[in-house]
Amino acid sequence: MKKMMALLLVLVMAVAVTACSSEGEDTSSSATESSNAIAQESSAAEEESSAATDESSAAEADVEVMTYDEYMAAELDTEVCVETYVQAKQSYYAEQQTATLYTQDQDGAIFVYDASCTEEDYNKMEPGTKVRITGYKSEWSGEVEIMDGTVELVEGGDTFVAEALDVTDLLGTDELIDHQNEYVSFTGLEVVASIDEANGNAEVPFLYNYNGAGEEGDDLYFNVAKDGETYTFVVESYLCDSTTEVYQAVQNLQIGDVIDMEGYLYWYEGVNPHIISVTPAA
Numbered sequence: 665m666k667k668m669m670a671l672l673l674v675l676v677m678a679v680a681v682t683a684c685s686s687e688g689e690d691t692s693s694s695a696t697e698s699s700n701a702i703a704q705e706s707s708a709a710e711e712e713s714s715a716a717t718d719e720s721s722a723a724e725a726d727v728e729v730m731t732y733d734e735y736m737a738a739e740l741d742t743e744v745c746v747e748t749y750v751q752a753k754q755s756y757y758a759e760q761q762t763a764t765l766y767t768q769d770q771d772g773a774i775f776v777y778d779a780s781c782t783e784e785d786y787n788k789m790e791p792g793t794k795v796r797i798t799g800y801k802s803e804w805s806g807e808v809e810i811m812d813g814t815v816e817l818v819e820g821g822d823t824f825v826a827e828a829l830d831v832t833d834l835l836g837t838d839e840l841i842d843h844q845n846e847y848v849s850f851t852g853l854e855v856v857a858s859i860d861e862a863n864g865n866a867e868v869p870f871l872y873n874y875n876g877a878g879e880e881g882d883d884l885y886f887n888v889a890k891d892g893e894t895y896t897f898v899v900e901s902y903l904c905d906s907t908t909e910v911y912q913a914v915q916n917l918q919i920g921d922v923i924d925m926e927g928y929l930y931w932y933e934g935v936n937p938h939i940i941s942v943t944p945a946a
Contacts, residue, residue: 727798732771738801744810745798748774749824750789751847752928752940755902758783763815764902766845766928766938767795768826773845775930777802779813786815794821807931808844828926835890840935848929848937852945853888855921858896869917881906884914888923897925900938913942 727745730738735746751773754764763781767774776797789795799813828849834840835850857867860876870886872878874896884899904910917923924946927939 729796732769732774735774735801736772740801740803740808742801743798744801745796746774746810747794747796747818747821749826750793750795751791751826752903753786753789754900756781756783756786765789765795765815766847767797768846769824773826773843773847773928775807775809775845775928776813776815777809777811779810779815781815785817788817792823792825794818794823805932806934831929832890835895835935836893840929841931843929844931846929848927850888850925850937852922852924853890853895855917855919855923856887856889856894857919858885858887867919869919869921870914880915884911886914886917888925895935897927897937897939898930899940900930903938904940910940910942914939917942 729745729747732746732748735744738744748767748769750765751768752766754766756763757778761780761782762778763776763786764778765776767776774797776799779797779799794817796816796818797810797813798816799810802809802811826847828847829843830851831840831843831848832850832852834843855869858869858871858876860866860868860871862876868876870884872880872882872884874883874885881901883901885896886898887894887896889895899911899914901911906912922945924943925937925939926941927937930936930938
């Protein structure tokens with residue numbers, strides 16, 4: 665009987681040991697599986713992060729800076745990226761943080777309309793500041809420009825300020841548009857009458873707005889003639905407001921005056937320069 669009890673006790677202890685061993689194996693296995701799962705999740709997260717970085721790097725690599733000739737050859741409404749130099753700042757809209765700029769390099773000029781730009785960067789821009797413009801090449805009434813873009817300062821970039829190119833002899837020729845948006849000069853042009861539609865079609869030396877319906881502080885329009893052809897020039901009030909010398913000089917023009925001018929060769933349904941300087945002809 666004692667032997668039977670002893671044998672039964674041995675068997676019970678053996679079963680207990682086996683059960684404990686089995687439970688230990690399950691716990692160890694669960695811990696291992698949990699550790700593997702965490703490692704897999706961490707690896708997946710690292711892979712996703714790496715993929716995102718690679719995609720970002722690839723996107724940056726895809727943006728190639730164009731030469732001026734490449735920009736000019738690009739189709740309208742396609743994305744472009746250029747590096748060029750600020751020549752003048754027309755305006756800044758703080759509410760939407762956008763800037764309008766006249767830019768030019770040694771090969772040609774680009775008008776940049778309403779491009780995203782921080783006010784801090786805008787305030788840093790001086791004539792000659794190098795910038796990178798990324799946006800879309802567009803056309804509006806004959807004016808080819810970059811729209812819907814962004815402006816970035818090129819840190820450590822060189823500087824370039826264009827000298828005015830005399831294009832007087834190109835007025836009325838097909839070659840003039842090749843210098844669109846450049847800093848240019850005109851010499852020896854005669855002021856001729858503008859028609860003030862808002863005031864009985866009177867003949868006047870200049871207009872507030874294109875038809876005379878404006879007031880002081882608005883754009884100034886005036887006509888000049890060369891070889892029997894008449895051209896309309898403008899003092900863009902955002903660029904040169906009523907406190908500037910050029911604005912006041914145009915207000916003092918008389919029909920028949922012969923003048924020299926400098927400005928940017930803007931285009932609107934034909935040549936429509938934005939004038940920044942008017943002086944009596946030398």
